Amino acid sequence: MEAHLIPAVPSSVYYIADFITAEEEAFLLRSIPSNRWVPLSHRRLQALPSRLTTNNTLLPSPLPAWLEHPVLERLKSLDGMFGDAPHGINHCLINEYLPGQGIMPHEDGGAYHPVVATVSLGGSTVLKVSQKRAADSAPAGTLEDPSSGAGTKTWRILQEPRSLLITCGSAYTETLHGIAEIMEDVDLSEHTVANWSLLGDRQHFVAQGGRSERETRISLTLRDVKKVSGLGAKLFGKVR
Numbered sequence: 001m002e003a004h005l006i007p008a009v010p011s012s013v014y015y016i017a018d019f020i021t022a023e024e025e026a027f028l029l030r031s032i033p034s035n036r037w038v039p040l041s042h043r044r045l046q047a048l049p050s051r052l053t054t055n056n057t058l059l060p061s062p063l064p065a066w067l068e069h070p071v072l073e074r075l076k077s078l079d080g081m082f083g084d085a086p087h088g089i090n091h092c093l094i095n096e097y098l099p100g101q102g103i104m105p106h107e108d109g110g111a112y113h114p115v116v117a118t119v120s121l122g123g124s125t126v127l128k129v130s131q132k133r134a135a136d137s138a139p140a141g142t143l144e145d146p147s148s149g150a151g152t153k154t155w156r157i158l159q160e161p162r163s164l165l166i167t168c169g170s171a172y173t174e175t176l177h178g179i180a181e182i183m184e185d186v187d188l189s190e191h192t193v194a195n196w197s198l199l200g201d202r203q204h205f206v207a208q209g210g211r212s213e214r215e216t217r218i219s220l221t222l223r224d225v226k227k228v229s230g231l232g233a234k235l236f237g238k239v240r
């Protein structure tokens with residue numbers, strides 16, 4: 001995995017170009033249920049096997065067979081990335097973004113084991129990663145430094161279709177990530193893209209003059225939800 005570590009961004013974010021083949025990408029796009037989308041104002045999403053309950057608990061149920069091979073199988077084979085996760089991978093969030101759509105800067109938070117894997121399908125996009133301001137992680141009651149918004153470090157990660165991005169460690173806990181609501185990503189170069197050296201097809205973006213028009217992109221975000229309902233766990237033969 002060290003060969004896939006994105007340099008410069010807080011540790012650790014890994015990028016693997018061509019994690020799946022074009023045939024596997026087409027299979028995944030065909031397999032995503034068409035009747036489970038939840039429309040949001042700036043994208044639509046679905047959660048498999050289900051959405052979390054209000055107290056961030058998962059009612060356990062297996063992930064669908066179409067996710068098992070190749071995605072889950074291949075993720076589990078990655079040098080122990082999910083080795084410490086209590087249930088391996090038990091949840092998949094699917095987001096669909098049309099050109100011009102994105103997601104506000106956020107952190108994934110404590111409901112999940114702090115390793116997240118994202119498989120990109122369809123179009124390319126830029127994920128903007130920024131260091132949380134000191135005030136974001138300061139204990140409640142700490143006065144905010146009015147200048148703290150300035151100088152927040154940011155990085156751009158270009159996600160090509162069929163790629164895998166894995167975020168863990170302090171990158172999971174100390175940064176925010178988001179996708180700008182724009183029709184085109186511009187100024188893509190070795191100087192502005194943190195994972196430039198790891199891209200599968202740098203030449204594609206060079207040939208476009210460092211521009212990349214957004215196309216419909218679907219991401220599979222795979223995680224381990226920490227809390228699994230006890231009743232379900234018993235039904236599955238595991239008492240936790």
Ligand SMILES: O=C(O)CCC(=O)C(=O)O
Nearest residue numbers: 093095103108118219221
């Ligand atoms: O679509 C993506 O790559 C990011 C999705 C995301 O940040 C999330 O679901 O928490």
Ligand SMILES: [Fe+2]
Nearest residue numbers: 106107108177
């Ligand atoms: Fe996220």
